[in-house]
Amino acid sequence: MNDRIWTKEYVLLMASNLFVAANFYSLMSTSAGFAISRFGVSETMAGLGAGIFVVGALISRIIVGRYTTQLDLKKTLLIGTAALILCTGLLMAVNNFVVFCLLRFLGGATFGVNNNTLMTAVTYIIPEKRKGEGVNWYSLSQILGMAIGPFLAVFLMNRYDFNAVFLFVTFIAAAAFLMVAFVRFPKDISKHRPAKEILPASAPQDGTTAPAAPPLSERGIWQFFERSAIPIAVLCFILYFCNNNFLSFAAIFVTDSGAVNLSSLIFLVYAVAMLILRPIVGKIFDKYGSTQILVIGFILYAAGYYLLGRGATALFIPAALLLGFGISALQGSTLAIVVTNAPRHRLAIANATYFFSFDLGATVGPIVGGGVIEYMGYGMMYYICAIIVIACLPLYFGVLAKRANRLPA
DSSP states (O other): OOOOOOOHHHHHHHHHHHHHHHHHHHHHHHHHHHHHHHHOOOHHHHHHHHHHHHHHHHHHHHHHHHHGGGSOHHHHHHHHHHHHHHHHHGGGGOOSHHHHHHHHHHHHHHHHHHHHHHHHHHHHHSOGGGHHHHHHHHHHHHHHHHHHHHHHHHHHHHHSOHHHHHHHHHHHHHHHHHHHHTOOOOHHHHTTOOOGGGSOTTSOTTSOOOOSSOOGGGSGGGGTSOGGGHHHHHHHHHHHHHHHHHHHHHHHHHHHTTOGGGTTHHHHHHHHHHHHHHHHHHHHHHHHOSHHHHHHHHHHHHHHHHHHHHOOHHHHHHHHHHHHHHHHHHHHHHHHHHHHHSOGGGHHHHHHHHHHHHHHHHHHHHHHHHHHHHHHOHHHHHHHHHHHHHHHHHHIIIIIHHHSTTOOO
8 A cells, every 4th residue: 555645746735735825824914904004994894804804715615615526626726726816916906995805705715615625635645544644744835835925925015015915925826726737636536536445434335336315414514514523623713713813913013012023024933833843743643642732732822822912022033933833733733633533535524614613713813803902902912812722721621522533632
């Protein structure tokens, strides 16, 4: 059996995901500032402008997760990345806040399609025995996108103007399209018809077609969500509620604190910290399970928000470092749990369930966070994030861990 991870298709999918992620995080880190600067809206409305992008992603993930089995993966990715180019390119001509929000919503929908389809394709081609390692290596592309995107976008915003940012994100969307164009899926994977060993347990084992009627556990709302992923999805909603308050408002907070030169650097430090830890997370997960990684992640992540909330220039880089280490441990282990627990024929829906929680938290976070900032300030908003994260420890051990199917110890 071939246990290779680093195939040509794996690398191309990683590269495409890197550019899609860079597009996402570039706009996430600059949209609030753009809305405040260009349209003079409040922090709450600016949070809406940043978060509505993720509403589109949230909705599209539900749909694509349910109907991926009827779609050609290659064609879906080509259409999705082409649409992303269009939605980001049009931002250069926007002159109305409502139109801006509409384009952000549509861009989010295309991001959801691309991100979920890329993840689904990769989970099929990673060898079963190296699932945790393969998923975590792949997720490095997301981290690199998180490093390249906000760092360059905030730099361009400060050095030139927002149109330079929009030109940049359009260019990297085109790069994602180019990477997908060179991918050559095996026919059974491209058509999303996995081989016999990844059919549901109820399917015949002689290669014939699976029964037309799905089991009760896969009907109704469970056509769109995977049961085994729900406990971890709840946890991820809380984490990304906090995470997008960092991504959406940190550049403004650091600039207002008088450290303009650090407003882009903190994103680079944050992403490099994630990059350093992520390969280690995958190996530890495959060997020891998730508990140790999650505990360390919660503590580091909460400490990062506490330091950020202090608002001291000397603490911004250490805060970004701790936030990067923390979210890397949490994201890498939770995603590996979801992929490991899900039935093979439900991988697309499991991925959609996980990223649905990602999108929902990312949508609600900046809107609520913007309201807190208006009345209590940036520092207090980040202190509240620290409290929320540390509260996840008893929540995980008291409720979620007990309900997760086959959750690694």
